[in-house]
Amino acid sequence: MTGDTTSLRALADAQGGVVLTAQALAGGWTRGRLGRFLASDGWARIRGGAWLAPGREAGPGELLWAHQLLRPEFVVSHWSAAALHGVEGGPPARPEFVCAARAAVKGVRLHRLPLEPGEVTAVGGLRATTVARTMADLLRAGPRDEALLAVDSALAWRHVAAPGARGARRPPLTTLDAIGRALTSAPALRGARGAAWWLALADPRAGSPAETLARLRMHDAGLHPETQAVLVVPATGRRVYPDFLFRRQGLVVETEGYAWHGSRAQHQRDVIRFNALAACPEVRRILRFTTADVRDRPALMIRDIRAALA
Known part of the structure; x- marks a missing residue:
C-alpha cells in the first residue's frame, strides 16, 4: 500500500500538526517519496524524525506533541x-x-x-x-x-x-x-x-495574579488582612468584595489586575465599584496599587500600607 497525502494531513491534524517519519513509513510511504512530498508541500522539520504541517509554527504545543510522539x-x-x-x-x-x-x-x-x-x-x-x-x-x-x-x-x-x-x-x-x-x-x-x-498561603478567592503577589508581599511583611471580605452598601444593599480589608483600621487595599481598564464600560464599572466601597461604613480609606507597583515596587507599597495603618 502506498501512503496518501490526505491520510498524512489528517494524522497531523489529530496530533497538533505533527507527524513522525516512522508513522508515515508505517502508513505505506517510502522514504524517498516521503522526503520529496514533505519538501514540496512545505512541511518543516521540528526535530529529528518529526515534521510540522505547512502553515503552522513550532510553538510550545507543537513541541510537546513532537517529543511525546517520539x-x-x-x-x-x-x-x-x-x-x-x-x-x-x-x-x-x-x-x-x-x-x-x-x-x-x-x-x-x-x-x-x-x-x-x-x-x-x-x-x-x-x-x-x-x-x-x-x-x-x-x-x-x-x-x-x-x-x-x-x-x-x-x-x-x-x-x-x-x-x-x-x-x-x-x-x-x-x-x-x-x-x-x-x-x-x-x-x-x-x-x-x-x-x-x-x-497554606494559597487563597482560592484571589481574583488576579497582582492580588496574589500583593498578598504574599504583605504576608512577608507581617501584614495579614482579610481577603475578599463581604461588605454591604447601606443605601443600595449592594455587596462589594474588597481585595484586602484591615477591618480594625478601616483600610481597604485594592490591586489592579493585568487587564487594563481601557473601555468606557470597564472604566464606568471601576468607578461605580470604588464609590460603593467608599460608601461602606467599615471603610475609612482606600489605597490602590497597580500591577507594576506590586511587582516592581513592593517596598513602597508596604510603606504606604504601614503609614495608612499607623
Whole structure:
C-alpha cells in the first residue's frame, strides 16, 4: 500500500500538526517519496524524525506533541502542563515532562519522578499530569511566588478571553484538598515539606495574579488582612468584595489586575465599584496599587500600607 497525502494531513491534524517519519513509513510511504512530498508541500522539520504541517509554527504545543510522539513514556508536567490546563503563569523556557526512567533529551527539561495512574490525564490529546499533581509539582520545585501564582489561578474563578463572550469566567480547575492529597501521596520527594507550608498561603478567592503577589508581599511583611471580605452598601444593599480589608483600621487595599481598564464600560464599572466601597461604613480609606507597583515596587507599597495603618 502506498501512503496518501490526505491520510498524512489528517494524522497531523489529530496530533497538533505533527507527524513522525516512522508513522508515515508505517502508513505505506517510502522514504524517498516521503522526503520529496514533505519538501514540496512545505512541511518543516521540528526535530529529528518529526515534521510540522505547512502553515503552522513550532510553538510550545507543537513541541510537546513532537517529543511525546517520539517518547510516549513522557508525560507533560510542571509549567508545560500548567499551560495546557489554562493556568496563569510564565511560559516554560523548554518543554517539561515527567518520566520514571532516566533519560536525556536535548531541549527538554525532564523530571525523574514517580507517577500514579490517577495522576495522568488527557489534555487536547496529550498525556499530562492532572491539575492537582501539576500544582503539587510546582510547589515542590518552587520558587514560592511563581508556584503560588499558578496555584491561586487553578483554585479561583478567573476571567477568560472568549470571542463574543463578555465577562466569561472559567470555574476552578481543582481544590486545595486535591492539591494537598497530591503532595502527601509522595512525602519523600524533595521539596515536599516546604511545599506544604507554601500551600497554606494559597487563597482560592484571589481574583488576579497582582492580588496574589500583593498578598504574599504583605504576608512577608507581617501584614495579614482579610481577603475578599463581604461588605454591604447601606443605601443600595449592594455587596462589594474588597481585595484586602484591615477591618480594625478601616483600610481597604485594592490591586489592579493585568487587564487594563481601557473601555468606557470597564472604566464606568471601576468607578461605580470604588464609590460603593467608599460608601461602606467599615471603610475609612482606600489605597490602590497597580500591577507594576506590586511587582516592581513592593517596598513602597508596604510603606504606604504601614503609614495608612499607623
